[in-house]
Amino acid sequence: MTILVNIQTALTQYGELPDDKVPLVETALYLALDKHPGRSLGPYHTHISKMREQVRERYADLIAAGATESPETKIAALKHVISDQHGYTGDEDNFNDLRNADLIDVIDRRKGLPIALSILALDIGRWQGWQISGINFPGHFLLRIDQDGRRIISDPYHQFRLLEAPDLRQLLKSVAGPDAELSATLYQEASNREILLRLQNNIKFRQIEREEYAEALGTVSVMRSFAPREHRLLLDESVLNARLGNLAAAIELVREYLGAVTDPRDKYDAELLLRTLETTLE
Numbered sequence: 001m002t003i004l005v006n007i008q009t010a011l012t013q014y015g016e017l018p019d020d021k022v023p024l025v026e027t028a029l030y031l032a033l034d035k036h037p038g039r040s041l042g043p044y045h046t047h048i049s050k051m052r053e054q055v056r057e058r059y060a061d062l063i064a065a066g067a068t069e070s071p072e073t074k075i076a077a078l079k080h081v082i083s084d085q086h087g088y089t090g091d092e093d094n095f096n097d098l099r100n101a102d103l104i105d106v107i108d109r110r111k112g113l114p115i116a117l118s119i120l121a122l123d124i125g126r127w128q129g130w131q132i133s134g135i136n137f138p139g140h141f142l143l144r145i146d147q148d149g150r151r152i153i154s155d156p157y158h159q160f161r162l163l164e165a166p167d168l169r170q171l172l173k174s175v176a177g178p179d180a181e182l183s184a185t186l187y188q189e190a191s192n193r194e195i196l197l198r199l200q201n202n203i204k205f206r207q208i209e210r211e212e213y214a215e216a217l218g219t220v221s222v223m224r225s226f227a228p229r230e231h232r233l234l235l236d237e238s239v240l241n242a243r244l245g246n247l248a249a250a251i252e253l254v255r256e257y258l259g260a261v262t263d264p265r266d267k268y269d270a271e272l273l274l275r276t277l278e279t280t281l282e
Contacts, residue, residue: 007033022196027196027226028199031222071147075152082120091113098206100113118134119199135187135188137171138175140171142163143160168186193230197227200223203219221237234253234254242280254277
């Protein structure tokens with residue numbers, strides 16, 4: 001119980017921070033910790049610190065050997081340490097395994113989802129002082145490095161492969177359909193909370209697919225703790241409560257959502273849901 005309370009306390013405290021102050025990798029580790037009771041985070045902190053130093057050393061070695069101080073050299077340093085030395089890769093065989101979104105399991109197994117591998121790379125790159133960010137590309141989370149007006153996109157899931165416009169266009173069309181086209185909005189930097197929410201959404205969606213509604217409800221509850229102003233989560237929690245037969249709780253959550261949002265479009269769907277729930281309860 002004490003461990004779970006400490007996890008909840010930490011996540012709630014992170015939820016009160018400005019987004020740029022939310023510790024990305026630390027929050028992801030706490031999100032995983034409740035699935036690993038009694039586990040110490042010490043070895044994981046040590047492992048990440050070691051990779052930070054190794055990337056720093058590798059980058060310095062590349063520069064000393066004549067490489068330019070460029071985004072490509074930074075990606076090369078990340079790839080050498082994370083993929084080549086430590087063996088991190090995407091889990092092609094069991095993509096939907098919940099362990100692929102659990103950062104403790106990702107570190108233990110050296111494999112995970114694109115977003116989980118990206119969280120490690122983001123932490124390590126930011127520690128170097130690099131301008132590195134994550135982008136919520138449709139269907140596949142990616143990394144972006146900017147420097148001196150130049151920008152490159154990399155895919156940690158596939159050993160930090162560099163992606164050019166044709167690669168990105170093909171990836172987009174495979175997810176969004178043949179008529180989809182690249183636009184500037186697809187390259188926008190994802191905030192720390194957006195990254196963490198996407199990580200947890202991977203877990204939630206798979207739990208719902210398996211009809212594990214109680215587990216999905218727990219996942220959403222945790223998401224609300226570190227993203228308290230992500231009001232859409234109230235609707236998620238409402239729907240899951242309804243699936244579990246908790247109609248009174250579901251209705252109360254929709255009402256809370258309606259009191260929190262102002263956009264008429266947001267209210268419309270919620271009001272329909274509320275009427276449906278109230279009719280079911282009668």
